[in-house]
Amino acid sequence: MFDTQIPILEMFFRLLAAAGLALLLGLERELRGKAAGLRSHMLVALGSSAFIMMGLHILLATAEGDPSARIDPTRVVEGVIGGIGFLGAGSIIQSQGNIQGITTGASIWMAGAIGVASGIGNFALAGMVALMALIIMVVLGRFEHEVIKGN
Template identity: 35%
Template sequence: MEKILADIAADMLPDTAIPYHIILARICGALVLVALIGIDRESRSRPAGLRTHLLVGLAAAVFGILAGEITKAPLYQIEQVRIDPLRIVEAVTAGVAFLAAGLIVFGKGQVHGLTTGAGMWLAASIGLSTGYGFWIIGFFATAIGAIVLRLLYRVERWLQWK
């Protein structure tokens, strides 16, 4: 019985190339960074706010982590299996583009939702950056994205008064 339970536990918590605490740090890091983008959208009452951005960033981080794990997993180290982690990036980009496109609305001669859609793309790129372990890229993207969303919003509003 102990052997069966040990086998079940080993199957539920398989060895990973990335230690568990690093996986958790990457996921949490993606959430913290993406939250900074989502909070801006939430504060402006946009359709894709904090929760949406967090889910996009979380999913992208998980896809990034999975891509790294799959490329190192012994199960996939056979000649018949060819793994390309860039396909994950392409799939996430296409999936988020689909979501973002649904937010863009044209009505009464104006386009709405472009910035929110772009924010979702940014959230996905931040999630992938941290998921793959490229923290500095995620930090830079978050900082610059926050500046663009906050500072340039104020500049746009100021220019409309002129």
């Protein structure tokens, strides 16, 4: 019914992993009242995963002898990273010399990395990235506010 290089169930699990792991980062931002929260992070990871799988589909079709399907998979990754960088930059605000949103921009970028890792089926990498990013955002965020800034 569907002509795909990656089995449908495998695609579903890759997309689910991307969205589920990005949910953790988005939840942290949501709980802090940031503009880019749950849905934003999940959609970035889901889109990244889907674009990577599309690139893999074209790459695998080329390997099977379809000469019309030529792709350099690194260009797909570059495109995804560039697009996510644009979204992240949009979350950074400068107001009267005070810059805000850098952590949110970085977390959106990390959601893209989680999506790419999930899209290629590297769930261990996706999980480690999500866990480390969450530790940095939560634990080091508290440390920064309580110890360094003294709040």
